[in-house]
Amino acid sequence: MDLERPAGKGRPVDLLVEGFRKGTPGSFEAIVRAHQDRVYSFCARMLSDREDALDAAQEVFLSAWRNLSEFRGEAALSTWLLRIAANRCLNRIRRRKSLSEREAPWPEPSGGAEEGIIFQPAGGEADRPDRLAETCEMREILTEALSHLDPGSRWMVLLSDVEGFSYEEIASLAEVPVGTVKSRLHRARMAMRRLLSPVA
Amino acid sequence: MECTQARNLLSEHQDRTLDTAGAEALAAHLRGCGECAGADVSLLAVRELLRGLPPDPAPPELLSRVLAALEAEDRNARPGSTDGGAGATRSFLSRFRVPFEAAAAVLLIASVYWYQQASTPAVRPPPGISSGVSSGISSEAGKVSPSRPPPAKKDAAKSSPPGIRLADGKPRAAKEAAPSLPMPRTWTAESLPSVPVSLASTDSERIVPVAPPRPLPALSYGRDLVVEVNPENREGAEERTAEAALRLGGIVERIERENASTGKGAAGAVRVVLPEAAAAGFLDELRRIGTVPPEVLPAAFDIPRGPRPGTAAYTVRIRLR
Numbered sequence: 268m269d270l271e272r273p274a275g276k277g278r279p280v281d282l283l284v285e286g287f288r289k290g291t292p293g294s295f296e297a298i299v300r301a302h303q304d305r306v307y308s309f310c311a312r313m314l315s316d317r318e319d320a321l322d323a324a325q326e327v328f329l330s331a332w333r334n335l336s337e338f339r340g341e342a343a344l345s346t347w348l349l350r351i352a353a354n355r356c357l358n359r360i361r362r363r364k365s366l367s368e369r370e371a372p373w374p375e376p377s378g379g380a381e382e383g384i385i386f387q388p389a390g391g392e393a394d395r396p397d398r399l400a401e402t403c404e405m406r407e408i409l410t411e412a413l414s415h416l417d418p419g420s421r422w423m424v425l426l427s428d429v430e431g432f433s434y435e436e437i438a439s440l441a442e443v444p445v446g447t448v449k450s451r452l453h454r455a456r457m458a459m460r461r462l463l464s465p466v467a
Numbered sequence: 468m469e470c471t472q473a474r475n476l477l478s479e480h481q482d483r484t485l486d487t488a489g490a491e492a493l494a495a496h497l498r499g500c501g502e503c504a505g506a507d508v509s510l511l512a513v514r515e516l517l518r519g520l521p522p523d524p525a526p527p528e529l530l531s532r533v534l535a536a537l538e539a540e541d542r543n544a545r546p547g548s549t550d551g552g553a554g555a556t557r558s559f560l561s562r563f564r565v566p567f568e569a570a571a572a573v574l575l576i577a578s579v580y581w582y583q584q585a586s587t588p589a590v591r592p593p594p595g596i597s598s599g600v601s602s603g604i605s606s607e608a609g610k611v612s613p614s615r616p617p618p619a620k621k622d623a624a625k626s627s628p629p630g631i632r633l634a635d636g637k638p639r640a641a642k643e644a645a646p647s648l649p650m651p652r653t654w655t656a657e658s659l660p661s662v663p664v665s666l667a668s669t670d671s672e673r674i675v676p677v678a679p680p681r682p683l684p685a686l687s688y689g690r691d692l693v694v695e696v697n698p699e700n701r702e703g704a705e706e707r708t709a710e711a712a713l714r715l716g717g718i719v720e721r722i723e724r725e726n727a728s729t730g731k732g733a734a735g736a737v738r739v740v741l742p743e744a745a746a747a748g749f750l751d752e753l754r755r756i757g758t759v760p761p762e763v764l765p766a767a768f769d770i771p772r773g774p775r776p777g778t779a780a781y782t783v784r785i786r787l788r
Contacts, residue, residue: 307525
């Protein structure tokens with residue numbers, strides 16, 4: 268579904284947002300339909316819990332509904348929604364951790380990843396991550412590996428490597444320097460590499 | 468270049484953000500170090516895998532839950548909502564909400580008034596009995612029942628022992644004097660509830676206890692937020708804040724206003740307790756009511772704890788911009 272069209276010389280205009288602003292009936296429902304998979308996926312991968320992810324995704328769309336009139340279109344609508352989702356998910360993770368210490372401590376992304384290995388692929392060629400991708404469990408394996416990153420790094424990996432956010436966008440969202448984003452992302456990617464390929 | 472240093476540069480190398488000298492040094496190291504070259508290849512593979520990770524399909528209930536929540540919110544939406552779609556789904560009955568609520572309030576007040584009028588004579592003891600109760604009360608300065616009987620007559624007071632009424636059924640004369648009235652319960656001064664009274668009627672049997680004003684206790688939880696509103700939006704800002712908290716499942720602990728004589732510019736404060744999950748939504752609502760100075764607004768991840776686990780508390784102070 269082509270949600271955006273060029274607006275003359277300027278930025279592309281999101282037709283659904285335009286429709287929402289004009290009060291077109293059903294426009295917000297169309298926005299939810301168009302973005303729910305990405306938003307829900309992000310929340311599910313951040314929270315590793317279906318119900319929590321559903322609640323968080325619902326909050327994201329409610330927040331968007333309340334604030335869409337202030338959406339300036341400086342970024343794509345999906346980027347804006349994922350920013351809200353990142354905030355909501357981090358809120359939930361903080362709350363979850365503060366309420367109980369039920370969860371096992373996150374493994375340090377820069378080291379000790381071997382302790383967090385959650386699958387044992389066959390040796391040799393099958394150890395290579397690109398070979399693992401060929402298996403039908405690839406999505407689950409990646410999601411599981413992501414869940415072993417600490418939340419502060421996980422959302423950066425999700426936004427950068429899965430959703431394609433730039434370092435600058437993530438730095439602005441995290442309110443940290445770009446250099447910090449780069450180093451944290453690198454450590455998290457190396458941890459992912461160790462999780463996915465123990466012999467690498 | 469050492470292996471540790473080389474591995475720390477792999478991401479930047481793949482992003483092509485390394486300077487020329489760094490890129491050349493790393494390339495030279497990778498040509499001579501199979502282990503680091505393997506790490507480079509597998510890191511690239513991981514990034515490609517992540518890039519190709521397809522989104523999980525959202526459960527079908529997500530859309531229905533969002534739409535249901537929007538409809539609920541739309542019922543409370545202010546006039547001039549920008550969502551034509553949500554506005555179009557407003558139910559027909561919601562147009563009559565305000566008249567219905569007004570009629571219900573009038574009925575409620577009328578029924579309370581009628582109940583008070585109808586019930587007062589029934590609980591009033593007969594004249595012969597009331598004197599003893601009255602004298603019993605007079606001996607307990609400052610302690611009276613909310614349903615105080617009428618004032619005593621002097622002759623009746625002399626004939627009845629003070630403080631005890633019909634405890635054993637002996638004051639037959641009193642009962643005979645008012646045969647049509649129901650038998651009152653046994654009252655003693657000691658058994659009457661003790662209620663501090665700061666305002667009491669002197670010309671009727673009803674006494675209205677009024678709790679003395681208590682100062683607002685200091686908060687041991689929550690956080691203060693300042694919301695600046697334009698003069699034209701100042702009126703009702705406290706109510707809108709309270710409504711937002713209630714709409715999000717919270718409670719309003721207190722609404723304060725400076726003396727009304729100070730006019731529309733008077734400062735106000737609303738103390739609310741919310742479910743933690745609703746805290747972010749509440750901050751969104753506050754931004755709709757007025758301007759929250761960014762230096763005052765807490766980070767999105769920073770939820771001030773409420774009085775109980777799982778709750779967040781805010782004292783929203785309304786200021787004129």
